[in-house]
Structures are given as structure tokens and as C-alpha cells.
Amino acid sequence: xxxxxxxxxxxxxxxxxxxxxxxxxxxxxxxxxxxxxxxxxxxxxxxxxxxxxxxxxxxxxxxxxxxxxxxxxxxxxxxxxxxxxxxxxxxxxxxxxxxxxxxxxxxxxxxxxxxxxxxxxxxxxxxxxxxxxxxxxxxxxxxxxxxxx
Amino acid sequence: xxxxxxxxxxxxxxxxxxxxxxxxxxxxxxxxxxxxxxxxxxxxxxxxxxxxxxxxxxxxxxxxxxxxxxxxxxxxxxxxxxxxxxxxxxxxxxxxxxxxxxxxxxxxxxxxxxxxxxxxxxxxxxxxxxxxxxxxxxxxxxxxxxxxx
Amino acid sequence: xxxxxxxxxxxxxxxxxxxxxxxxxxxxxxxxxxxxxxxxxxxxxxxxxxxxxxxxxxxxxxxxxxxxxxxxxxxxxxx
Amino acid sequence: xxxxxxxxxxxxxxxxxxxxxxxxxxxxxxxxxxxxxxxxxxxxxxxxxxxxxxxxxxxxxxxxxxxxxxxxxxxxxxx
Numbered sequence: 424x425x426x427x428x429x430x431x432x433x434x435x436x437x438x439x440x441x442x443x444x445x446x447x448x449x450x451x452x453x454x455x456x457x458x459x460x461x462x463x464x465x466x467x468x469x470x471x472x473x474x475x476x477x478x479x480x481x482x483x484x485x486x487x488x489x490x491x492x493x494x495x496x497x498x499x500x501x502x503x504x505x506x507x508x509x510x511x512x513x514x515x516x517x518x519x520x521x522x523x524x525x526x527x528x529x530x531x532x533x534x535x536x537x538x539x540x541x542x543x544x545x546x547x548x549x550x551x552x553x554x555x556x557x558x559x560x561x562x563x564x565x566x567x568x569x570x571x572x
Numbered sequence: 573x574x575x576x577x578x579x580x581x582x583x584x585x586x587x588x589x590x591x592x593x594x595x596x597x598x599x600x601x602x603x604x605x606x607x608x609x610x611x612x613x614x615x616x617x618x619x620x621x622x623x624x625x626x627x628x629x630x631x632x633x634x635x636x637x638x639x640x641x642x643x644x645x646x647x648x649x650x651x652x653x654x655x656x657x658x659x660x661x662x663x664x665x666x667x668x669x670x671x672x673x674x675x676x677x678x679x680x681x682x683x684x685x686x687x688x689x690x691x692x693x694x695x696x697x698x699x700x701x702x703x704x705x706x707x708x709x710x711x712x713x714x715x716x717x718x719x720x721x
Numbered sequence: 722x723x724x725x726x727x728x729x730x731x732x733x734x735x736x737x738x739x740x741x742x743x744x745x746x747x748x749x750x751x752x753x754x755x756x757x758x759x760x761x762x763x764x765x766x767x768x769x770x771x772x773x774x775x776x777x778x779x780x781x782x783x784x785x786x787x788x789x790x791x792x793x794x795x796x797x798x799x800x
Numbered sequence: 801x802x803x804x805x806x807x808x809x810x811x812x813x814x815x816x817x818x819x820x821x822x823x824x825x826x827x828x829x830x831x832x833x834x835x836x837x838x839x840x841x842x843x844x845x846x847x848x849x850x851x852x853x854x855x856x857x858x859x860x861x862x863x864x865x866x867x868x869x870x871x872x873x874x875x876x877x878x879x
Contacts, residue, residue: 436585439603445658448607451679453672454588454599455800471799474729474792476776478799502799509594514800523602523683530600531676534800542773542792543799544730557798559731559765604879620878623808623871625855627878651878663879683879691852691871692878693809706877708810708844 425490426482426500426541428473433501433515442497442519449523451530455514457507461557465550470506471513474542478502485536493529495520500533502543574639575631575649575690577622582650582664591646591668598672600679604663606656610706614699619655620662623691627651634685642678644669649682651692722746722787724753730795736761750774750791751781765795801825801866803832809874815840829853829870830860844874 439452459466486498498518507513516533520526537543545557588601608615635647647667656662665682669675686692694706724743728736736757747753750772757763771794772779785791803822807815815836826832829851836842850873851858864870 435588439584443605443659445608447605450603450605452601452603453676454601455672456592456596456599456668458597458670459594472730472733473799474727474773474794477773477778477792477794480776481778510592519605521607523604523680527602527676527680531672534672538798538800540797541799542729542794542797544795545798546730556731556795558796559798621809621812622878623806623852623873626852626857626871626873629855630857687876687879689876690878691808691873691876693874694877695809705810705874707875708877 425486425498426479426502426537428475428479428502428504430503430505433503433512435512435515435517438499438501438515439517442499442517444496444519446521447496447519448521449526450517450519451523451526452515452517453530453534454512455534457509457511457513459509461547464547464553466509466547467550468506468508469545469547471502471504472544472546473502473504475504478541478543481541482537485533485540488536489518489529489533492532493518493520493525494522495525495529498529498533500537502537502541504543574635574647575628575651575686577624577628577651577653579652579654582652582661584661584664584666587648587650587664588666591648591666593645593668595670596645596668597670598675599666599668600672600675601664601666602679602683603661604683606658606660606662608658610696613696613702615658616697616699617655617657618694618696620651620653621693621695622651622653624653627690627692630690631686634682634689637685638667638678638682641681642667642669642674643671644674644678647678647682649686651686651690653692722785724785725788725790726753726757727790727792729792731765732763732793732795735763745785748784749782750779750785750793753785753791754781754793769796770794801864803864804867804869805832805836806869806871808871810844811842811872811874814842824864827863828861829858829864829872832864832870833860833872848875849873 496519518530548554645668667675667679697703773792852871
């Protein structure tokens with residue numbers, strides 16, 4: 424499972440172990456944590472929603488591309504779905520490689536691509552009671568109802 | 573303790589937790605694992621030795637420099653000393669930041685600098701029975717005794 | 722023909738449902754979205770959306786077939 | 801004067817000890833290393849080493865003082 428979803432806390436220790444390799448000298452991991460602030464607004468909690476069928480395909484393609492593009496041993500990405508609180512782990516990416524430079528580059532490539540290409544959406548709930556879908560509310564070109572929900 | 577040594581297995585979960593911050597959205601960690609191969613030679617095990625007094629000073633300066641140079645929240649490096657087997661964790665670097673780009677850059681900066689500047693030495697024991705201090709045997713300019721020990 | 726439309730995130734909230742089966746003559750996703758927009762109030766325009774047919778990315782002018790599953794994909798925000 | 805010399809890694813093995821106290825007239829680490837090199841077989845030259853005095857990096861021509869602690873630092877290999 425190069426790319427998968429988790430509805431409960433991601434077990435990063437087990438995930439890291441799954442990338443172990445006696446020929447790997449470097450391991451880089453990225454963790455996306457839920458921040459209490461986004462674009463100047465105080466965030467209380469959030470929820471992730473995914474188009475799972477396509478997201479797993481697209482996420483897997485990204486990790487496969489990294490395995491092809493960089494001289495790495497193993498790579499994997501796990502994304503949470505459902506409600507999350509501040510400080511919780513939203514996404515984990517791990518890469519093992521013979522040498523650290525490739526592990527850094529591949530890990531960054533994967534998280535950048537996942538954020539841009541995989542059909543996952545994030546709804547933020549703000550301390551002021553408002554809420555909104557990130558990247559969907561502010562760029563809407565049609566008549567805009569920022570407080571509609 | 574921005575930089576420290578450990579004589580037993582590094583508790584990466586506890587180390588990661590120590591860098592938690594509700595304002596941090598990205599966390600990047602690097603793990604250096606003992607490889608079974610270095611410069612074409614089969615490695616069986618190795619040992620790390622440190623000039624602890626100066627290594628802690630220099631390692632701390634590196635992490636402090638990263639905290640100054642990059643927009644990050646927290647950073648930390650833990651290095652093993654003593655004997656290690658293949659696959660074991662030799663060094664851990666963790667960085668939390670508001671945004672992931674700075675976390676990646678700072679993490680890489682720290683491990684690069686630690687490898688170049690901190691007085692730590694690595695002796696590899698090879699499967700053929702030979703052994704050698706990495707970076708010390710091959711660059712020796714004076715009369716060279718590669719199999720003296 | 723019958724098309725099953727799945728909605729996610731902001732579109733799901735604006736359509737007030739996560740899935741609906743529509744009888745339509747729309748030949749393409751572009752035509753289908755325009756048709757759905759007459760019944761729902763979508764704040765996102767096609768230029769801000771991507772399209773998937775039967776679980777794969779597709780183009781706005783791909784021909785629709787009976788029983789296709791169509792998803793309009795709002796700007797993503799994973800990670 | 802008395803200088804305490806600590807050895808690490810390859811130099812420790814080549815000196816066959818991790819620490820020794822030497823009585824010396826050497827005014828600098830450079831002179832001290834040359835003097836020690838007449839008793840030990842070091843395979844590394846000063847150009848490959850760094851020097852620390854009393855736990856801090858120092859230069860090869862820094863003046864030594866009585867009871868200084870000197871370390872010659874072989875090429876490092878952390879990580």
C-alpha cells in the first residue's frame with residue numbers, strides 16, 4: 424500500500440518500520456500537523472474528506488513516480504480522513520534511501536504532489552463559529568457566499 | 573537539549589513529541605540508519621565515538637543556527653554513540669515549523685552540518701574481518717597502513 | 722441516459738446530497754455540469770473544477786455513456 | 801609546562817592510549833603535534849586535523865598554556 428487512508432491515528436512507528444532496509448542509510452519523514460492558525464484565522468478543528476477511489480489511485484501514482492524519479496528504496500504515504508483536532512497528525516510521508524539527499528528530495532516531492540493532485544478536501548472550523556473548505560471559498564468566481572454554512 | 577548523545581536506542585516518538593507545537597503545520601525528521609554497505613564494502617557492524625564536550629557545543633551551535641536561519645518552531649538532534657548493528661538508528665534530526673518548506677530545509681541543513689562539523693567518528697567492521705575509521709583511512713597522506721588494526 | 726453524480730466537500734454541501742442519479746441528454750461533463758447548475762447553486766465554475774468519470778480523471782468534453790459515474794472535483798487541499 | 805592530550809578514533813588507536821600528560825616546551829599545537837609525532841606513528845597530517853584547546857576549536861598557532869587540554873581532531877564521520 425504505497426498510499427492509503429486511515430480513519431484513526433496513524434501509527435508512525437509501524438509505518439517507518441515498514442520502510443526498513445539494510446541497504447538504506449537515510450530515512451526522511453514528513454508529518455503534517457493540524458495548525459491552530461490558517462491565513463490569519465484561529466482554527467478549532469477540521470475535517471478531511473476524500474474521493475477515496477480516485478485518491479488512492481492518484482496517491483499511488485505519485486509514490487510510484489517518486490520511486491522511479493529518485494534513487495530511493497521505499498516510500499509510503501498515509502492520509503487521515505474524518506475529524507481532526509489541533510496538533511493531530513493529518514498526513515505522513517516516509518522515504519528510505521541509500522543516501523539522504525534523495526530521501527529528502529523524494530519526500531518533499533511526494534507531499535507537494537499529494538497536496539496538489541490528490542482529491543482530498545479540508546474543512547476548517549474557526550473559533551468564531553464560521554467554517555470553510557480550504558482553497559474553495561476564497562477562489563470562487565461565481566457569486567460567493569462565504570458564510571453560507 | 574538541542575543536541576544530545578544517547579548510549580541506547582533513540583526514542584523517536586518521544587523526541588518528535590518534544591517538538592510539538594499547536595502553531596506548527598509541518599514536521600520533518602531525518603533518521604540515519606546503519607547500512608550494510610559502504611563504498612562497496614560489506615559492513616557487519618560499527619561503532620561511534622565522540623569528543624562529547626566539544627560535540628555537544630558544536631551540535632548545539634548548529635541547531636541554534638538553524639533556528640536562526642529558518643522560520644521554524646523547534647529543532648533537535650540526537651546521536652548514538654557506542655556499538656551499532658545494521659539497520660539501527662545512528663542519528664535523529666527533527667524540525668517542526670509553520671510551513672513544510674522551512675522544515676525540510678532546516679532538517680537537511682542540520683544533518684549536513686552535523687556530519688561535517690561535529691567531532692564524531694565512525695569505525696566500520698567489515699564482513700571480511702577488516703575494519704576502518706570512515707574518512708580517516710583513505711585520505712591519510714602520511715604512510716598508510718589500511719590493515720594495521 | 723442515466724448518470725450517477727457523486728458530490729464531495731463544498732459541492733456536496735451546495736447540492737445538499739452526496740450522490741444523485743440523473744436522467745439526462747447531456748453528451749459531456751461540461752453539458753452535464755451546466756444542466757446541474759440550473760438545479761443547484763454551485764459557487765465554483767468549471768474552470769476551478771476537474772472531472773472524473775468512473776473513478777479516473779477525464780476531460781470536460783469526453784462523451785458520457787449510460788450508467789457513467791461522474792464526479793466534479795473542487796480545488797483539493799490534502800496534507 | 802604540562803599539557804594533557806586526549807586522543808580519539810584513529811589517533812587513539814595509533815597513540816595506543818586515550819589520554820596522556822606530556823611535559824613539553826612546545827609553544828603551539830603545531831609544535832606539540834610534531835613533537836608527539838616523534839613518539840607515535842600518526843598516519844594523519846596536520847592538514848587533515850583540527851585542534852581543540854580546553855574544549856573549543858583553536859588554531860594551530862595558538863599559544864599553549866600550562867595545564868591546557870589539547871585534542872587533535874581527525875576527519876569526522878557523524879551521522
